Amino acid sequence: MSYDRAITVFSPDDHLFQVDYAQEAVKKGSTAVGVRGENVVVLGVEKKTVAKLQEDRTVCKICSLDDNVFMAFAGLTADARIIVNRARVECQSHRLTVEDPATVEYITRYISSIKQRYTQSNGRRPFGISSLIVGFDFDGTPHLYQTDPSGTYHAWKANAIGRSAKTVREFLEKNYKEDMESDTDTIKLAIRALLEVVQSGGKNIELAIMKRDESMKILVQEEKEEYVTAIETEKAEKP
Amino acid sequence: MATFFGEVLSVYSRAVEEDDDDLDDENEDEQIHREIEEKREVHIAWCPEVAQSLEDSGSNKLQCSDLIIAVGTNAAGFLSAYVLNTESWDAVGHVSLWNERSRGSSRQSIALLPGEPACLFYRHRDNPAVLVCQSTCYIAEDQLFQWTEKVFGCLQKRGLSVMVLSDSPVAEYKTPDYLYGSAVPFLRSLKSSASESQALCPALEQPNILTGLPAAVLSHCQVHQIPAVLYQCYTDVISPDSITMETYKPALLCLSKLVKLEPCLSADVLRKFAIITEAQSNLYT
Numbered sequence: 001m002s003y004d005r006a007i008t009v010f011s012p013d014d015h016l017f018q019v020d021y022a023q024e025a026v027k028k029g030s031t032a033v034g035v036r037g038e039n040v041v042v043l044g045v046e047k048k049t050v051a052k053l054q055e056d057r058t059v060c061k062i063c064s065l066d067d068n069v070f071m072a073f074a075g076l077t078a079d080a081r082i083i084v085n086r087a088r089v090e091c092q093s094h095r096l097t098v099e100d101p102a103t104v105e106y107i108t109r110y111i112s113s114i115k116q117r118y119t120q121s122n123g124r125r126p127f128g129i130s131s132l133i134v135g136f137d138f139d140g141t142p143h144l145y146q147t148d149p150s151g152t153y154h155a156w157k158a159n160a161i162g163r164s165a166k167t168v169r170e171f172l173e174k175n176y177k178e179d180m181e182s183d184t185d186t187i188k189l190a191i192r193a194l195l196e197v198v199q200s201g202g203k204n205i206e207l208a209i210m211k212r213d214e215s216m217k218i219l220v221q222e223e224k225e226e227y228v229t230a231i232e233t234e235k236a237e238k239p
Numbered sequence: 240m241a242t243f244f245g246e247v248l249s250v251y252s253r254a255v256e257e258d259d260d261d262l263d264d265e266n267e268d269e270q271i272h273r274e275i276e277e278k279r280e281v282h283i284a285w286c287p288e289v290a291q292s293l294e295d296s297g298s299n300k301l302q303c304s305d306l307i308i309a310v311g312t313n314a315a316g317f318l319s320a321y322v323l324n325t326e327s328w329d330a331v332g333h334v335s336l337w338n339e340r341s342r343g344s345s346r347q348s349i350a351l352l353p354g355e356p357a358c359l360f361y362r363h364r365d366n367p368a369v370l371v372c373q374s375t376c377y378i379a380e381d382q383l384f385q386w387t388e389k390v391f392g393c394l395q396k397r398g399l400s401v402m403v404l405s406d407s408p409v410a411e412y413k414t415p416d417y418l419y420g421s422a423v424p425f426l427r428s429l430k431s432s433a434s435e436s437q438a439l440c441p442a443l444e445q446p447n448i449l450t451g452l453p454a455a456v457l458s459h460c461q462v463h464q465i466p467a468v469l470y471q472c473y474t475d476v477i478s479p480d481s482i483t484m485e486t487y488k489p490a491l492l493c494l495s496k497l498v499k500l501e502p503c504l505s506a507d508v509l510r511k512f513a514i515i516t517e518a519q520s521n522l523y524t
Contacts (some may be wrong), residue, residue, distance in 0.1 A: 024475065028523040046523060061524050077524040 006145030008122045019119050020128055022075075022228045025128030028216040029164040032061060033172070033193045034132035035145040037186030043072045044190040044207045046162070046198045062208045062218065066091040069135035070208060070216045074162030075149075080167035085129060087111050102136040104143035118149025126150070130161040139199050140212050158189070164197035171196050173187035183211065184227075191227050202228035266292060278337055281378075281385040283393065289362070293393065303394040305497050306367040311406025312450045313474060315373040317403070317484040318372035321491060321500070324370065327364045334386065335360040338379040340344040370394075370499050391459055400434075401460050401467035402494075404487055405453040409473040413447055424474035424486045431457060434466035440490035443471060 011017060030046040045061040063084045064070040069091065073080040085221060090110050094102040102110075111131065119126045130148045137143065146161065147153040158176050160168035171193050180186050191202075198204050207219040218226075240250045285293065293299050307322075309315045323327075341356060354377035363369040378386055408425050428438035429449065443449070449457065453469055460467035470490055474483040 025523070032522065059521070059524065073524070075523060077521060080524065 008120060008237075009182075016119060018149045021188070022126040022128045023130075024176055025165060026075040026130045026149065026161060027165075029076075029129070029162045030061070030195065031160060031164050031168060032072040032074050032132055033158070033160040033168055033190050034072065034134050034144045034146075034156070035158040035172070035176070035186050035190045035193075036134065036142050036156070037180050037183060038142070039140045039181075040183040040186050040211045041136070041144060041210055042187050042190040042207065042209050043070065043132060043134055044194045044205055045072050046194060047120060047204045047206050049204075062206060064216050065107060065133075066095075066101055066135075066137070067215055068210075069107055069133060070210065071131050071133040071159075073129045073131040074165075075130060078212040079127040080129045080131070083111055083114065083129065083131070086114060087176055094156050101138055103137045104133060104145060105137075105155075108133045110148060112147045112153040114151075115147060115149060119149070119151055130162060132159060136212055142212070158193075160193065168193045168198055185226075188231055191224075192231055195228070225232045254269045276367050279379070279382060280323060281336045281382050281389055283332060283334050283389050285360075285393075286330070289331045291301045291410045292476065298395070299393070301393055302368050303370050304398050304400065306370050306372065306394065306399065306401045307404070307479055307494065308452075308456060309404045310374050310400065311404075311470060312375050312470050312479045313373050313406045313476075313483040314404035314487065316479045317487040317490075318371060318373060320484060321488075323361060323373075327498070328361045328371070329364060330359060331362045331370075332360040332389070334360075334374075334378075336378065336382055336386070338382060340377040340379070363498050366498055373513060378452050381450060386452065387455045387459040391463070391465075392457075396463060396465060399465050401456065401465055402490065403453050403456055403467065403469040404490060405449070405451075405469060406483070407471050407473050407479070409475045411447075412473045414444070424476075424483045426474055426486055426489065429457060429461040429469045429471070431465065431467040431517065433460070434468050434496065436466070436468060436493070437493060438470075442472065 007017075030048050032045040033042065034044075035042045043062055045060075048059060050056055050059050061074075062070060062072045063080075065084065065087045071084070071087075075084070085105055087110065089130075091102050091107055094100070094106065111133070115127050118124050126149045128145065128149060133145045134148065135143060138163055144151050144156050144159065146156055146159050148161075157178075158172040160172065172189070175189060175192065177185075180189070188206070191205065191207065194205050195201065202221075202224045205224060207224060209219065210216045240247050242248060289301065293301060296302070309318045336358075358372065358374040358376055358378075361371040361373070363371075371452055374391070426440040427443040427447070428440050428500070429443050430438060431434075448470065449469070450453070453471065457469050459465070470487065472483060472486050474480065476483055476487070
């Protein structure tokens with residue numbers, strides 16, 4: 001039972017307990033969902049209730065890493081800030097070195113390598129965040145990747161992280177369609193998935209989208225309301 | 240000087256003359272001890288009707304068939320949401336005490352402000368033999384005995400049955416197996432030997448122990464042959480949390496035999512408890 005004290009020690013049943021505990025920290029963050037469409041990538045997050053005197057704008061869960069990549073995270077806020085800062089610097093370094101924007105996979109691999117390094121040194125603990133990284137490569141291909149505290153990353157068509165990730169993922173598995181041509185359908189799927197677990201509707205959701213060859217756009221309240229109303233109408237009309 | 244029989248005798252030295260100053264020091268020490276004892280004394284204040292019933296009963300004891308004690312914010316939140324949310328409960332008393340962690344309050348009123356640690360008693364209007372105690376304040380080790388003696392001193396022992404709901408962090412749960420995230424929160428039970436009821440969850444395994452108020456209450460019940468059952472909820476959340484509160488639901492089976500409970504859960508009350516702490520924490524996003 002003392003195998004969970006040092007990060008660099010395997011337990012007899014091959015667990016790295018600190019990494020497992022870091023996964024638990026991720027579950028304490030609010031839900032984030034990502035959907036990859038044909039021509040648009042969407043990230044939706046559950047907005048935390050902020051304290052009365054706290055500035056709403058400074059609590060951000062969706063961060064852009066470069067013009068073509070942005071990410072959402074779930075877990076320890078401070079750890080996320082460090083990862084985001086490093087990723088942003090790396091994106092610019094890549095641009096300066098090879099004169100091309102980094103691909104989504106490249107920056108995901110970079111972030112995952114940092115996370116893995118912290119699972120293999122002593123005196124440090126793993127990062128307590130999972131992230132959803134979305135964007136377009138310079139050849140126009142959309143991507144969605146998920147990283148976790150162990151340093152693994154995988155590409156996904158749609159995924160969720162954070163508090164009620166399991167419920168949202170099940171919803172996505174049931175409702176994701178391969179041939180989602182329309183941007184609206186992709187955005188609506190992300191919103192519907194979030195609404196499964198977020199109380200009190202559109203007010204507590206933040207949505208960011210990126211269309212091919214465009215920069216990231218965070219939807220304003222009116223645009224969100226439009227989608228939510230359309231979703232509710234469709235729900236009511238369903239037999 | 241320690242003797243063979245284990246007593247400690249103060250031995251006067253013939254080499255040194257005993258001054259009067261020493262006696263004064265002793266008096267001063269005694270006075271300080273007395274002041275500290277008075278400060279740390281546990282006081283129970285009952286509302287006028289209950290105080291009157293205590294006086295009217297010859298033995299200065301209340302008729303009580305069931306005492307339900309909730310120790311910790313989640314246990315207290317569970318009772319507030321599932322049991323005390325009906326209009327049929329009256330606040331009838333509170334315990335006030337002072338220690339380094341519970342500065343206590345000299346408020347005369349009995350109303351529980353959300354989030355404020357306190358120790359309150361409620362009685363059911365239709366069935367006044369059912370008492371509920373919500374304890375969210377810290378009670379120091381030296382005050383636990385006083386607490387149990389004073390509280391149980393006001394209750395008639397015959398026919399009394401006790402249920403304790405208590406929170407505990409899962410980090411203190413010792414097990415040789417790896418606890419997966421989905422197993423938490425969970426319940427474990429302990430009973431006094433006089434209790435014949437069937438516990439609704441597995442018993443607390445060795446080498447886990449109880450500490451604090453739940454342990455003091457259960458020990459008192461064991462010594463005085465009072466049937467008591469305790470449900471300890473191990474949770475990984477420090478603050479009040481609706482999922483942890485719902486873990487106590489098996490206890491509703493016993494409670495519903497005593498008092499009429501609301502058939503549907505009061506989600507607003509649960510949310511009220513959870514939201515108080517959520518907004519303050521910026522650790523997780």
